[in-house]
Amino acid sequence: MSENQKSRYFWPMMFLAAFLFGGILWGLWMHKLVVRTRSYKENSFPVPRSNPTDTTPGSLPTTRTNSALPNTNGMVWISGGTFSMGSEDGRPDEMPVHQVTVDGFWMDKTEVSNEQFKKFVHETGYVTVAERPPNPKDYPGADPSLLVPGSVVFSPPDEAVPLNDASVWWRYVPGANWSHPEGPDSTIKGKEKYPVVHVAFEDALAYAKWAGKGLPTEAQWEYAARGGLDRQPYVWGNEQVPNNKWQANIWQGHFPNENSSADGFKGTAPTATFAPNGYGLYDMAGNVWEWCADWYRPDYYAQSPGKNPQGPTDSFDPDEPGAQKRVQRGGSYLCNDVYCSGYKPGSRMKCTPDTGLSHSGFRCVVSN
Ligand SMILES: [Ca+2]
Ligand SMILES: [Ca+2]
Numbered sequence: 001m002s003e004n005q006k007s008r009y010f011w012p013m014m015f016l017a018a019f020l021f022g023g024i025l026w027g028l029w030m031h032k033l034v035v036r037t038r039s040y041k042e043n044s045f046p047v048p049r050s051n052p053t054d055t056t057p058g059s060l061p062t063t064r065t066n067s068a069l070p071n072t073n074g075m076v077w078i079s080g081g082t083f084s085m086g087s088e089d090g091r092p093d094e095m096p097v098h099q100v101t102v103d104g105f106w107m108d109k110t111e112v113s114n115e116q117f118k119k120f121v122h123e124t125g126y127v128t129v130a131e132r133p134p135n136p137k138d139y140p141g142a143d144p145s146l147l148v149p150g151s152v153v154f155s156p157p158d159e160a161v162p163l164n165d166a167s168v169w170w171r172y173v174p175g176a177n178w179s180h181p182e183g184p185d186s187t188i189k190g191k192e193k194y195p196v197v198h199v200a201f202e203d204a205l206a207y208a209k210w211a212g213k214g215l216p217t218e219a220q221w222e223y224a225a226r227g228g229l230d231r232q233p234y235v236w237g238n239e240q241v242p243n244n245k246w247q248a249n250i251w252q253g254h255f256p257n258e259n260s261s262a263d264g265f266k267g268t269a270p271t272a273t274f275a276p277n278g279y280g281l282y283d284m285a286g287n288v289w290e291w292c293a294d295w296y297r298p299d300y301y302a303q304s305p306g307k308n309p310q311g312p313t314d315s316f317d318p319d320e321p322g323a324q325k326r327v328q329r330g331g332s333y334l335c336n337d338v339y340c341s342g343y344k345p346g347s348r349m350k351c352t353p354d355t356g357l358s359h360s361g362f363r364c365v366v367s368n
Helices: 003-043 114-124 201-210 218-226
Strands: 075-078 081-085 098-102 105-108 150-154 170-174 289-295 326-329 349-351
Touching (some): 098 218
Antiparallel strands (some): 081 098, 326 349
16 A cells, blocks of 8 residues: 555544444443443332232132232332331230331322222222121031121120120121121212221232232331331320320220210221321321231240241231231221220231221232
């Protein structure tokens, strides 16, 4: 190549080299960008990639699960942290107070409402436990004429009664269920924002799966209920009725025959009527009980792991040794300090999974 030719091709060659070098740099930059975006997506709030395909026996066919990803509208992000779980002055199953760490999770701001549950039922055709005929095998010796669909409704006596026999104020009502809470002649019309009731554990689980969510562990529930307060007796602080204003829908008066409804509500209240706790969650005290995912054991706190406890692997209730029970939390409109302090954040309740009462509801979470 002559000197002239070299000179003629110098600048085109330089442009070509610069172009190729620039292309390589651009490729590397794009690769880094893609890797960084992927990493961000994977490490930020976990969105389940698909809905659960398993179903509750005898309830949801697989073709009826919701194809939508969980919708976190109406939920609050609860940042992870460590808290003192249990209480020093409660019942023995609330002890020992122990340190528990939970990862962050989303939680419904409110109890699941009638209108939310109705949407689930309409989309899936789900039939709740209370709407199914009881299986005679589960009730040996029972009068077959009594084995009809129904649920247990609070039916207060007119006079004061001893508090050692709950059957005096609970009554099995044929035809009572989530859409007919007091019995076949009752309705939820006009009660769309009220919490759904008569929900058995498997009903709550079926709803949660449909929504792409889950039920809270007992530790998640208590951590959330405390709203950032440390070892306080109430979810709002240490005074039961600050400024003479009731902070939750519980019971005032002599239980179970006198309900003064000083808090404004004789039965359930619309969700989010009372002020939220420190995390923006409503009705973590009172209104309706809320199912948790855990089995119940009174001795669990003595052996519970310190991080994200999932509950014991089996259930035991010394009050009813033959029955397997799940945990419920938060108390209901039937709680008062004489009979039931279940509305306090450390208080624990247990219930057989097939039991839905006129004060049993739930809320959901989305966990990692
Ligand atoms: Ca009340
Ligand atoms: Ca509640």
